[in-house]
Amino acid sequence: MTAAEPLPGPHLIDRLPRVRGRLTADAPLGPMTWFRVGGTADVLFRPADADDLAGFLAGCPADVPVTVIGVASNLLVRDGGVPGVVIRLGGPFAEIAVEGDRLVAGAGALDYNVALTAQHEGLAGLEFLSGIPGTIGGALRMNAGAYGRETADLVVTAEGIDRAGRRLRFDRAGLHLGYRHCGVPEDVIFTGAVLQGTPGDKAAIATAMDAIQKARADSQPVRARTGGSTFANPDPELSGGAKAWQLIDRAGCRGLQIGGAQVSEKHCNFLLNLGDATAADLEGLGEEVRRRVLETSGIELRWEIRRIGRPAREITP
Numbered sequence: 317m318t319a320a321e322p323l324p325g326p327h328l329i330d331r332l333p334r335v336r337g338r339l340t341a342d343a344p345l346g347p348m349t350w351f352r353v354g355g356t357a358d359v360l361f362r363p364a365d366a367d368d369l370a371g372f373l374a375g376c377p378a379d380v381p382v383t384v385i386g387v388a389s390n391l392l393v394r395d396g397g398v399p400g401v402v403i404r405l406g407g408p409f410a411e412i413a414v415e416g417d418r419l420v421a422g423a424g425a426l427d428y429n430v431a432l433t434a435q436h437e438g439l440a441g442l443e444f445l446s447g448i449p450g451t452i453g454g455a456l457r458m459n460a461g462a463y464g465r466e467t468a469d470l471v472v473t474a475e476g477i478d479r480a481g482r483r484l485r486f487d488r489a490g491l492h493l494g495y496r497h498c499g500v501p502e503d504v505i506f507t508g509a510v511l512q513g514t515p516g517d518k519a520a521i522a523t524a525m526d527a528i529q530k531a532r533a534d535s536q537p538v539r540a541r542t543g544g545s546t547f548a549n550p551d552p553e554l555s556g557g558a559k560a561w562q563l564i565d566r567a568g569c570r571g572l573q574i575g576g577a578q579v580s581e582k583h584c585n586f587l588l589n590l591g592d593a594t595a596a597d598l599e600g601l602g603e604e605v606r607r608r609v610l611e612t613s614g615i616e617l618r619w620e621i622r623r624i625g626r627p628a629r630e631i632t633p
Contacts, residue, residue: 420510
């Protein structure tokens with residue numbers, strides 16, 4: 317550094333409480349996401365355990381934004397990065413235990429691993445989780461579902477920590493779960509859940525999970541850089557029973573491309589990063605799809621993919 321160069325100012329990380337986990341300044345988030353796009357987190361925090369997370373939240377300055385992510389399978393990080401602190405749960409948050417006919421799963425546990433654990437224990441009813449590429453925390457936050465079942469069907473209780481660092485416990489009714497919706501305030505970070513299974517035949521459960529994996533591979537671009545279902549299905553009374561993908565197809569969007577982003581030709585409710593897409597390409601493509609569907613059907617599609625961070629440029633369809 318020469319005498320003419322200004323000294324760097326203080327970084328956000330210097331204002332944060334001390335933790336037992338790991339704090340990383342200017343952490344790239346794109347490589348963590350399934351889309352493989354996006355900017356950096358001002359600070360990335362990986363808490364050591366629930367006590368570490370609670371202490372951090374209690375001591376974090378109120379003006380610092382806090383965002384939690386899972387495995388980022390249904391997430392689009394904008395190119396300008398995410399302000400404040402991004403929290404990613406791993407380690408003890410990924411643990412799964414079996415208690416009779418129930419599973420106790422951390423919020424960072426992969427949905428597939430929860431389904432696999434249930435199968436090994438001969439517990440049925442959780443097979444659908446094997447078709448959802450996310451974590452239990454994300455499943456709670458959006459009431460994730462597939463193949464005729466959803467998280468609301470099996471959750472008994474859930475635990476979380478709010479922005480003030482307070483430990484909270486919710487029963488099923490207290491979660492206020494609806495279609496791709498959870499009524500718990502956004503500032504609550506889920507840390508785990510108790511899930512109900514029913515005794516079943518291990519071989520039959522494994523067969524059902526295999527069928528789910530085959531159905532996914534046959535109908536979805538599972539090996540592409542994608543983010544899962546892009547838009548929630550609309551109210552069937554408004555759409556005449558049409559699913560989001562059908563409305564997108566009718567609007568002529570199958571295969572539509574903007575920059576390095578494309579609407580999947582295999583399943584047109586999936587957006588793809590063809591290799592050189594930016595987050596702006598993907599979000600702009602999604603907004604163009606929404607515009608065309610609204611124009612052709614009168615239905616306004618709602619994003620199911622979560623979008624976070626600062627755009628590097630204005631998004632226009």
